Amino acid sequence: MTEQNKAARSAERRHLTLSSGDNVTTVLDDLVDASCLAGGGAVVPGVRFGHKVALTDIAAGDSVVKYGVVIGHATQPIAKGEHVHVHNCC
Amino acid sequence: MSTIAANGFHGFVRPDGSVGVRNHLLVLSTVALTNRLAELAAEGIPDAIVVAGDFVRGLRGADLPLQARVLRALVSHPNVGGALVLCHDVPTSRALEAAFAGEGKPVSVQALMAAKGMTDAVARARAAASGVAHSLTGATRSLAPLSRLTVALECGGSDATSALAANPSIGRFVDRLIDAGGTAIVSETAEFVGAESVVSARAANQKVSADILAALARSEAFLSEDGESYRGVNPTQENIEAGLTTLIEKSMGAVAKTGSRPFVGCLTFGSKPPAPGLYFMDTPFFSPVSITGMVAASAQVVLFAVGVFNPSGSPLAPTLKVCGNPRTLAEWKDSLDVDVSAAVTDGASLNEMADKVELALRKVLEGEKTMSEAWSEGQIIIPSTKSLL
Numbered sequence: 001m002t003e004q005n006k007a008a009r010s011a012e013r014r015h016l017t018l019s020s021g022d023n024v025t026t027v028l029d030d031l032v033d034a035s036c037l038a039g040g041g042a043v044v045p046g047v048r049f050g051h052k053v054a055l056t057d058i059a060a061g062d063s064v065v066k067y068g069v070v071i072g073h074a075t076q077p078i079a080k081g082e083h084v085h086v087h088n089c090c
Numbered sequence: 091m092s093t094i095a096a097n098g099f100h101g102f103v104r105p106d107g108s109v110g111v112r113n114h115l116l117v118l119s120t121v122a123l124t125n126r127l128a129e130l131a132a133e134g135i136p137d138a139i140v141v142a143g144d145f146v147r148g149l150r151g152a153d154l155p156l157q158a159r160v161l162r163a164l165v166s167h168p169n170v171g172g173a174l175v176l177c178h179d180v181p182t183s184r185a186l187e188a189a190f191a192g193e194g195k196p197v198s199v200q201a202l203m204a205a206k207g208m209t210d211a212v213a214r215a216r217a218a219a220s221g222v223a224h225s226l227t228g229a230t231r232s233l234a235p236l237s238r239l240t241v242a243l244e245c246g247g248s249d250a251t252s253a254l255a256a257n258p259s260i261g262r263f264v265d266r267l268i269d270a271g272g273t274a275i276v277s278e279t280a281e282f283v284g285a286e287s288v289v290s291a292r293a294a295n296q297k298v299s300a301d302i303l304a305a306l307a308r309s310e311a312f313l314s315e316d317g318e319s320y321r322g323v324n325p326t327q328e329n330i331e332a333g334l335t336t337l338i339e340k341s342m343g344a345v346a347k348t349g350s351r352p353f354v355g356c357l358t359f360g361s362k363p364p365a366p367g368l369y370f371m372d373t374p375f376f377s378p379v380s381i382t383g384m385v386a387a388s389a390q391v392v393l394f395a396v397g398v399f400n401p402s403g404s405p406l407a408p409t410l411k412v413c414g415n416p417r418t419l420a421e422w423k424d425s426l427d428v429d430v431s432a433a434v435t436d437g438a439s440l441n442e443m444a445d446k447v448e449l450a451l452r453k454v455l456e457g458e459k460t461m462s463e464a465w466s467e468g469q470i471i472i473p474s475t476k477s478l479l
Contacts, residue, residue: 014437019350026254049250050334052335066342067339067345067346068350069285069288069338072336085335086335090335090336
């Protein structure tokens, strides 16, 4: 692993949770190699700016909540830190 | 920071009990034929606001009373201290004089055809404008409660930062405003298509829910008139690549500016809210049209969320541009009022950003000019229900 990659992996991703009851947060930077969210919490690598990450484990069929409202449902189990998008939510 | 509830605002109290945050002299051309006369009449009168739109004669059906109602609402607007109203023919001027007789504010109506030549028409109009302007001098502000304040909510030039910073920051502020007894109106029905479950869950009662859902259904039918289902193509491939998963998530980007309090009513275009609270107004697409509807309903100020720049605004109601896009803020800093980009770039909280919105709004309520006022930017556009032949 290069020094640059190590630095990237130890960085924390900036993110915004729009409402206190949300179970997803939106990442706001391009540090796609990092595995930690600012303030704690896991994130899988590769999630791009503007995309969502699960803040808790979400069971298949459970609500995905952003802006304090149900924006969709998990179509498969989603682990905390996973990317939430059209592949696992509709 | 002190909450907006504690302080109220200082404005110009009108005979009907409404409170202006400006004391404008309105020069209103009620028909496009007198637009040039309106410009000439306002020359040399500082701070006169000219409204000279594409107002036409020969309207039929619902369009005729709609245009008349909106033009009258502009004269009645709380931010208008007095008005010069221009029309083409003498019988119309008599009808307008009768209509404005009960306004309780100085209104002069001038018909172009009452003059003998353009030089005479300009002289008469300027004298009338000066007379109204003179009667506005010396007016003072007095303290008014927030129950006298109506804020219009709009967004345009939307991008990813609109959904994450500008709209939610406005939404947090709107919650404070409503809790403090103020009024807010949101419009542009098409933006709510997809968020039916949210709106109906937030409706204060069954009737409000049914009225808003009916407006959304009409809007969706209109959006799908070209044969392509709006719901079927949204979110678009571009939206999905940007991270939006569902249509409701996309719609929430705009709905976020309404905050989280209940919708207490569904208003038709330009109708005044009957009591304080958060209202939905059914208006067609295009932000200057929606803003016209909310300002005709007596909103004294507009909070406008932008991502990329959009010059929409109201000539009568100061329009604050709230932006969370750092590039737009750098390039259009001469046209934007509130920078909420720290929510995106620095991890700042939405409550801190709502504080910035509130602070800027307070200053504007007390007389500080918005960027759009400094540029004399703003449009009045009345929708038509039928296309003209």
